[in-house]
Amino acid sequence: MSEVRFTDQHEWVRVDGDEATVGITKYAAEQLGDVVFVELPEAGRKVGAGGEAAVVESVKAASEVYAPVGGEVTANNPDLTGDPAKVNADPEGEGWFFKLKLADKAEFARLMTKQQYDEFVKGL
Amino acid sequence: MADTNETLKRTPLHALHLELGAKMVPFSGYDMPVQYPSGILKEHLHTREKAGLFDVSHMGQAFLSGADPARALEKVTPADVVGLKPGMQRYGLLLNDSGTIKDDFMFTKLVGEDALYLVVNAGTKDGDFAYIAEKLKGIATLEPRPDRALLALQGPAAGAVLERHSPGIDKLTFMKVVRCTVAGAPAIVSRSGYTGEDGFEISIEAVHAERVARSLLREPEVLPIGLGARDSLRLEAGLCLYGHDIDETTDPAEANLVWSIAKRRKMDRDFPAAERIMDRIFNGTPKKRVGFRPDGRAPAREGTEIANKSGKIIGKITSGGFGPSLNAPIAMGYVDTAFAADGTEVDLIVRGKPLPARVAPMPFVPHRYRRAI
Numbered sequence: 001m002s003e004v005r006f007t008d009q010h011e012w013v014r015v016d017g018d019e020a021t022v023g024i025t026k027y028a029a030e031q032l033g034d035v036v037f038v039e040l041p042e043a044g045r046k047v048g049a050g051g052e053a054a055v056v057e058s059v060k061a062a063s064e065v066y067a068p069v070g071g072e073v074t075a076n077n078p079d080l081t082g083d084p085a086k087v088n089a090d091p092e093g094e095g096w097f098f099k100l101k102l103a104d105k106a107e108f109a110r111l112m113t114k115q116q117y118d119e120f121v122k123g124l
Numbered sequence: 125m126a127d128t129n130e131t132l133k134r135t136p137l138h139a140l141h142l143e144l145g146a147k148m149v150p151f152s153g154y155d156m157p158v159q160y161p162s163g164i165l166k167e168h169l170h171t172r173e174k175a176g177l178f179d180v181s182h183m184g185q186a187f188l189s190g191a192d193p194a195r196a197l198e199k200v201t202p203a204d205v206v207g208l209k210p211g212m213q214r215y216g217l218l219l220n221d222s223g224t225i226k227d228d229f230m231f232t233k234l235v236g237e238d239a240l241y242l243v244v245n246a247g248t249k250d251g252d253f254a255y256i257a258e259k260l261k262g263i264a265t266l267e268p269r270p271d272r273a274l275l276a277l278q279g280p281a282a283g284a285v286l287e288r289h290s291p292g293i294d295k296l297t298f299m300k301v302v303r304c305t306v307a308g309a310p311a312i313v314s315r316s317g318y319t320g321e322d323g324f325e326i327s328i329e330a331v332h333a334e335r336v337a338r339s340l341l342r343e344p345e346v347l348p349i350g351l352g353a354r355d356s357l358r359l360e361a362g363l364c365l366y367g368h369d370i371d372e373t374t375d376p377a378e379a380n381l382v383w384s385i386a387k388r389r390k391m392d393r394d395f396p397a398a399e400r401i402m403d404r405i406f407n408g409t410p411k412k413r414v415g416f417r418p419d420g421r422a423p424a425r426e427g428t429e430i431a432n433k434s435g436k437i438i439g440k441i442t443s444g445g446f447g448p449s450l451n452a453p454i455a456m457g458y459v460d461t462a463f464a465a466d467g468t469e470v471d472l473i474v475r476g477k478p479l480p481a482r483v484a485p486m487p488f489v490p491h492r493y494r495r496a497i
Binding site: 033034036037039055057058059060061062084 | 158159163164165166168352353355356421422423425445446448453475
């Protein structure tokens, strides 16, 4: 049984057991516009919660993607390197960025639920 | 954010941009569309394939009148203004007293009219107009025309589209200008633009702007295009963006814009800081503006440092991003002249890591101006 939570930096993280999958939200993808390049963390890299983990670039700008929770990166999405437009096409599905082994479940529990995030976006 | 938005100026097409679903951003003191719902990538490619309509009403339009406005204007630009034939437009640099670039602009001699028609950049227009008026005091009078809107229709279908609203206009060739009507509105139309494509710039009274824009947007070939695609189009075309690629710290020699200095002006040395600029043309400059093609897909943005292969910093990127028509990153910037030759291998320092790139000729995408019928 997986659960998805959100950050105020517009990342989503889905946790299944101790595996966390991270990407950017639909709102973030829309704000960025057409994604032309992503830089993803390699497996084995340790990231802290809120630390810079990836970079996403649209035609007009580069943005950092932060790790919503800390842990060790176990995989990155190989499809995004050749087809970064997947981030726009399906940001909260096939456009995922990387997976990591969750270090501390409490970090996950502190993030926004879907309902809280939707409210947050409405206020922007 | 709300506070700054309230002070932003609006073009006559502001309401239309909102109606079209544009994402608005502050640019040069104006609330301008950066993109419409189709997005920058599609807007860019559509302009190169068919036609795009741009609102460039934020740019500064003015008329310069006097006994000999062409001779007068040569006091502040090294371009050949006096030799410009009626019905023609030309690109020029506005120089300050030390010979660095105060702005770049277009000037036009209309058939049967004594006054020159000028178009300068939005962010610099107030300063330019004050500078020109001051420098030419007593010999010419500058009349800014904030009552006029400016539209650009760019792309290979622009000629066929505009012909439907201004019969005969498609016979105009590159850099020619006429007064005519567009969709019934009195207009000054030039066959020019800033995308590298064939196209037109259409100056009309602000009151007609929305109606004319709607008429052009109703054509099946035409999409509205925002500033995002305008920037990627001009970068692919190797054209400078004032305030980024050229400014008051750069001169025509290092900016590689010596082509805009007329031969007669070089001989006569009668433009601002002519001796200094001529010395730099003949003896070279320590740095030069060149193009770059990074390897891979990562763009190198404005401000990115350029290093040689030994890691020494040799320059800086002034415009950089992704070229949708090339499906690859492109950039321009200034490097030490020793590294300015095409093909020179350099590193662009992106997020602390060296990104291999090569100096590359510009334009990155060949210009497709309508030079002959």
